Amino acid sequence: MESDIEILSEADASMRKLRIFGIDDREDENGRRRIKDVEVYVPIVCGSIAFYLGKKATEYRTHKWTVYVRGATNEDLGVVIKRVIFHLHPSFNNPTRVVDAPPFALSECGWGEFKIDITVFFHTDVCEKKLELSHVLKLNPENAYGPIPKSIKIPVVAESYNEVVFPDPFESFVARVHNHPAIQISNIPDGLNLPPPGVADTYYLMEKGDTKEHPLSPWFLKFSEVEELFKLTAARQKVQADIAKLKRQLIMVDGQPEGLESSSGYEC
């Protein structure tokens, strides 16, 4: 029994423990093997673009909007995503809209802002589980100070950046995508022997897939980590400096426990 218990000092230890408990999910039922401690991640942007219809607007159709999931640098997400389902407000006909091919976008006309639930399905060789996201549709333009007048030419764009992370990815998956521009892989060891690449469920390569030429692409926002990273690094440096200062102070206080009483007038 003693051998069952190990000291937990890192995430690795917990994986060891999982194996001790009998779970080795490195191999799934189909005998596919996973690469441990490697992460495949896909930078995506989830967003919406809405155009005010102006003169052509009716009471219930004031805006034409498109909600989408795109690669952060407009690469083809069809390499990992098989299907995206957009769950619209129940007031829409057939509120469950399924998109089976890239670009994973959906256009509609409406008047209201609401939260759109998005379910993403991946190719079987990538991941068997689905991923849930959500996005709030924005129709009314505003800036930092409040609402601004609507314009027909300039759409309202709401986008948020995220990354889809596949921990311990399948070897066949990595083999298939490791050179694709949409895919990032971290911690990949050198000289890894990969098996023959898996096959995506649907293969839309370069047909409708290339979103770089998408009509809405001029409006897409650019996301860069530089500014945020800069702030974070600066913050960390400051905090580390403060920590060092406090540690020095603590050492000083410990050195004289009665230091504060030396000023008392009583001597016995």
Next chain:
Amino acid sequence: MGGTDAKDILGLPKTPLSLTQEKKSRPQKESHRKPDGISREVYALTGGVAPLMPSIDLKRRPPADEKVAWKWLSFTNSARKDDLQLYHWVRVVNDVPPTGDYSFAKYNKSVDILKYTDEEYENHLTDPVWTKEETDQLFEFCQNFDLRFVVIADRFPVSRTVEELKDRYYSVNRALLRARAQSPADVANHPLMKEPYDITRDRERKRALSMVLSQSRHQEKKDAEILAEAKRITEMRLAARRAEEPDVSANENAGLDKADGVVPGRSVSPTSNSQLPATAVAPSTLTMADYASTLASLRMLHVYLRTYGLEQMVQAASSAVGLRTIKRVEQTLQDLGVNLKPKVPTKTVCDEHLELRKEILTLLNLQKQLQYKESEGSSHREGSYAAMPDTPKDRVFASDPFSFGAERPIKKDQKRKGPGRQADTPSPAHKRPRKLKASDL
């Protein structure tokens, strides 16, 4: 506030705000519970709260018409087997001596031990390991020593363990009950029949207890960590499994059961084990386990959003701290110009963000430590006030006999704080009852 007045007069610096607020509430509670019959200060000696047992009512005086005398009389004790007559002082009222048995005789309780006849022994009670003489002796000892098996085991001529003695005694009793009962149903409700003594279970229980007792600190910590970790992993996995589609792999099921099976088997009393060490374990070790299990559970998901992953890790980091600390971390982040949730959550940004949060937690912890150490120094003086809930600070100057007493605690403190002055400093609670000595003045 009386405390500050005293300090004013004596020329000491005032207490920090938090301490005064603490002390304010306590004296208020004390003042409206003064009992009658004993003086305030004497009452305060008992801790300033109502006693568990009713105290003697000193106001009640014996009626004036009674004539009380004390006589040296003999008495008998029904608890004794002989007829020894001893003497003691007796309170005689109106020349009538008190009646009744010796007042302590009622405390002479003993256990009713069943007695069996030889015939009964032959029929029901024979045992391969026990002879009749041994069994007889066992029962005699049980009678004499009131079923104190430890004592019996010690004096038993043949060396037997406590569990063996208990086993024999209880099995004999059970057999006797069964034999003497009219029908099995009669005895079915007897405690001995409903819960029979199980010698193996008893042995196992004692072994486990001694194991727990003899565990080192280190072992306790390890166990607590592992149990916390295992609990989290099973919980996370349960949550992940609930989110999954119905086709759960057999591996995971088996793993989950094994996890449940392995952990409790490791130590017989896991709950009691984890109660105590949980408080003793340093927060940092628990957080490491939290991170590990959070990462493990994220892996189990097979796919997740970076923002979700960051949220989980931030939660793990905050799990060991209170809400106030979490708010302070967020305030610090804002002060540093950092978004509470990164706008561009790339891998690097999220890693840095998490590290920053951890560092801020460390910083806040250090700040608290420093604060504590600094107030500890000044609170040595205040400690005598804070630790004495019974000190009627606002009355110190009103009641003359204790005006010197006010001085004493201060002096005592000065003595205590000087390095190496007094080796045997009494604790603050004992200051009050000490009589005034000439040397103090």
